[in-house]
Amino acid sequence: MPGRADEIRLLGVAARGHHGVLDFEKRDGQDFVVDVVMQVDLTAAGRTDDLARTVNYAEVAADVVDVVTGEPYDLIETVASVIADRVLARPLVEHVEVTVHKPQAPVGVPFGDVQVVVRRAKDVPVVIALGANLQGVDGADPDETVREAARRLHRVRGLRGVRVSRLFVTAPVGGEAVVGQPDYVNAVAVGRTRLAPAGLLAQLHRIEDEHGRTRQVRWGARTLDLDLVQYGDPRAGADVTSSVPELLLPHPRAHERAFVLQPWLDVDPDAALRVGEEVVAVPDLLRATADQVVRPLDVTRAADR
Numbered sequence: 001m002p003g004r005a006d007e008i009r010l011l012g013v014a015a016r017g018h019h020g021v022l023d024f025e026k027r028d029g030q031d032f033v034v035d036v037v038m039q040v041d042l043t044a045a046g047r048t049d050d051l052a053r054t055v056n057y058a059e060v061a062a063d064v065v066d067v068v069t070g071e072p073y074d075l076i077e078t079v080a081s082v083i084a085d086r087v088l089a090r091p092l093v094e095h096v097e098v099t100v101h102k103p104q105a106p107v108g109v110p111f112g113d114v115q116v117v118v119r120r121a122k123d124v125p126v127v128i129a130l131g132a133n134l135q136g137v138d139g140a141d142p143d144e145t146v147r148e149a150a151r152r153l154h155r156v157r158g159l160r161g162v163r164v165s166r167l168f169v170t171a172p173v174g175g176e177a178v179v180g181q182p183d184y185v186n187a188v189a190v191g192r193t194r195l196a197p198a199g200l201l202a203q204l205h206r207i208e209d210e211h212g213r214t215r216q217v218r219w220g221a222r223t224l225d226l227d228l229v230q231y232g233d234p235r236a237g238a239d240v241t242s243s244v245p246e247l248l249l250p251h252p253r254a255h256e257r258a259f260v261l262q263p264w265l266d267v268d269p270d271a272a273l274r275v276g277e278e279v280v281a282v283p284d285l286l287r288a289t290a291d292q293v294v295r296p297l298d299v300t301r302a303a304d305r
């Protein structure tokens with residue numbers, strides 16, 4: 001999010017809890033008050049007036065009460081951290097600040113309030129597929145376009161630790177729609193992001209646009225295609241699933257595409273993808289795509305010599 005981020009502030013949520021180091025705190029309980037400040041890109045919600053495009057603060061308030069009234073912890077630091085993790089697990093929240101007030105704390109002298117503040121940013125593993133099969137507007141060949149797009153991924157603010165597979169030459173997949181299309185060059189990038197899924201997709205679209213991508217024909221030949229394959233770690237049950245057409249997660253066709261699976265395995269031998277309710281190791285998915293032609297670009301070059 002460029003400039004200062006949009007925020008949702010939920011202040012003064014009050015609930016009784018049993019947190020504290022002293023025995024009587026655990027036994028008798030006391031009042032806690034919690035403030036939650038969430039950074040959320042509110043552009044889409046403001047445009048569409050749709051609750052699904054934002055974070056429902058009533059749900060966040062219910063989470064806060066759940067944690068405060070739940071398992072007793074010694075420290076309000078722990079209470080604040082547990083709340084922060086719960087809030088950050090919501091896909092649209094990019095950063096959260098949680099303040100836990102304990103106004104009746106046994107301090108031993110008159111005092112106004114004691115507060116603990118924790119700040120947490122999202123940090124989620126993501127998988128991005130790159131593909132091209134037309135010369136770019138700058139005359140670049142598809143392999144050079146994919147390399148340049150990979151370099152651009154390294155420069156996306158909010159994406160870190162980017163690692164990119166080798167490049168692969170792949171036969172077009174898509175039946176009638178791709179007949180006569182030239183071969184593709186494909187690769188996969190993995191990294192970690194603090195952006196919400198829609199924010200990351202917007203960055204991918206920006207890179208596509210910079211390479212002269214137009215989006216008239218579905219499955220048409222293209223100068224550059226960047227797909228968000230997976231957001232979050234499905235093995236930890238911490239991936240985001242989405243069925244809104246602008247962003248389907250995980251990518252609904254990735255599991256049957258050798259041009260995604262092979263490069264992904266190249267960059268991450270432990271890769272796993274959610275397919276419906278199941279989480280499947282990528283080598284197991286690859287076995288079912290043996291009819292699709294995928295060759296590392298360098299091998300292709302050596303064979304051509």
Ligand SMILES: Nc1ncnc2c1ncn2[C@@H]1O[C@H](COP(=O)(O)OP(=O)(O)OP(=O)(O)O)[C@@H](O)[C@H]1O
Pocket residue numbers: 201215217218219220225226227228229245246247248249250251252253
């Ligand atoms: N996981 C996703 N990654 C990228 N785009 C997505 C995703 N889910 C939905 N979309 C939407 O799909 C739209 C069309 O994307 P695109 O033109 O790249 O499709 P395609 O590459 O022709 O087909 P495919 O999605 O099968 O690769 C985009 O505008 C985007 O909003």
Ligand SMILES: Nc1nc2c(c(=O)[nH]1)N=C(CO)CN2
Pocket residue numbers: 130131132170171172173174178184186219225259
């Ligand atoms: N081999 C290959 N085939 C495709 C590809 C692609 O990147 N590689 N992308 C498509 C639509 O995104 C359709 N078919």
